Amino acid sequence: MTVVSIAPGVVLVKFLMHASSGSRHSDGSVLGRSSGNVRYDRLSGALLCLGLMMCPLRTQAQPPAEAFGPLYPQKTTSTLLDDQAAGFPANDQTTSQSARCLASPSARSHQGDWGIFNRGDGSAAGFGPVKMYGTEPWAEDWSALRDPCNRKDPLDALKYIALNDSGAIWLGFSGETRLRNWFDSRPDLGAYRNNDSGRFTVRNLYGADLHLGSHVRLFSQIVNGDAAGWDSFGYGPTYRKGIDLQQAFVEFTGRSWGAQNGFIFGRQEFLDAPAYMLSNRQTPNLPISWDGFRAYSIWPRIRVDAFDFVQTNDTHAGPQDFKDTENYANRLYGVDVTLAPPDFKAFGGKGWSFLDLFYIGYKLSGHPAAVSTITATAAGSTTRNNFGVRWHGMAGPVEFSFGGIYQGGLFHYANSEQTRNVNAFTINTSLAYRFHRTSWQPSLGVQTDVYSGGGANSRTGSVGTYIEPFGPNTNYIDTTTYLTGSNLVGVAPFLGFSPLPKLKFALKYPFYWRESTNDAVYSYFLSGRYEFSDPLRGGFIGMAPQASMTLQIGRHLTWTQYVARFMTSRAIDHAGGSSSTYYQSNLIFRF
16 A cells, blocks of 8 residues: 655655755856845745654743644744744744734644634635635635734645745645545445455645735645555545645635625636535545536625636546546536625524535536436436525524525437436525533534435336535535435434533434435445346335544644444345344544
8 A cells, every 4th residue: 555645745855855955057156045035044944844754843932822733932942933034024022022912822723814704614615614624725824823923833834835025925735635435244235245344544735825916716636545444335536546746726805885795717726516416526545526616795794606617627537647637528517605794683683594505517427428218227318407595503502504406407418319308406404502601502403404316117208306516515415425316315413512612522313315206325435326236126225323532632633533334225135135233433634
């Protein structure tokens, strides 16, 4: 097994050696050692820190470590990370400066300046959830680290490296290494015969974010992954990957007409859709990425986002590096409008909400576009037009989300002129009550989902099967990934609680049915229908009690565990399916 988790460090140390020696002009002068704005001393020290993953601590006395990691002292005896080498503005170390730093709070969130759209987990801004770290590192804002008092962690030296005197040009690094292992007693309801299978994967995502003033920035990210295990199955290019370009884009920003505006062009991940519709594909090692553009405008209470992408072609096999290109057969495009209605009072507390109105279109060919028939699948291509609405927010102690999507479009049979209209839908709701004044602050609620199905017995008429080829979030429907959002009804009571500030538990007990008995059962992992050995009768699929634990170990390490028992119905058993026990563990390092 080839794992290159140290590769970013090796590359950066080599770059450091080259940069520190200087590059010569034709006149013999050394670039980077002059009085120009770019300071290689600063950059070299921080790159070496990243390459070796060791950052010397400063020695001035400070208060005890805070909840999210040790405080970053303000004085160092090291020449590697003094105020200038690390990119800090000049620090006079006066008593007043020390007092000001002692009073400086430790940041708990690095959301962008999106105002009211930062409520909740910040995903209403359109860039995915963001707290201390974000699902997308480029959605984080570390510009506050220009002030040395805001540096509370040794690795903060890598998040903001000033490259000119004013600090307007700066560079930040991000990184993630994820170790994941699974156990399946009967994978995918017995569809795979790899009983008692154990799988292990590792992935590395490392990025650099260069800000050229306040209006232009460049972001790039590389990815690497590998996989092993016993009686393993399903590994392909999205699990085993050399080094490739996961994201690389340029962003232009500015203010006009009272809004913050941005234009992002290049390879990027995209999360501006409900979690039950689209995600960035966290189950494999490679998140899904897109090539194209998005343009957004954000006013105080309205946000508009338009986008047009083709999917990144990451399906090439073998340990080849930098081979991902564009897959023009799969497209994602549309417009999303989010409104923030006036705040209100409800159930003895304050309330706020967001109203999402969106159109998202898919164009697909190959396996993702296939439609189910009574015995197998029919190949072809499809266009799916999704018109959706979602209202979500907080009403005092009540957290709510109500959404629906109508999915129209056309299916075109392969090697034929025959077409069929698409007439599908989904309805998704979640309602929870949070007991804020109770120990462990439990949250009790219920999630319901209806994904339409039907039309498998005919080659004519409308296709009634809803599809979600780019999602949803792995744990939204089913932790085991044995099911996906097609021809499915799910009802799931859930309970969450937190006995310690950094320890969270969640319990969920979903029940599943087929929405139409005139259609198949569909799998997320198989990316298609189950083909059981015998005919399937009845609508009840089964139930899957599941539990999860999340432990935050300091600021940079997260340990999550999931366990579930998928108990199949008699109808599934008689058709040739099987119940299964599922376990998953993740240890994630982020900076």
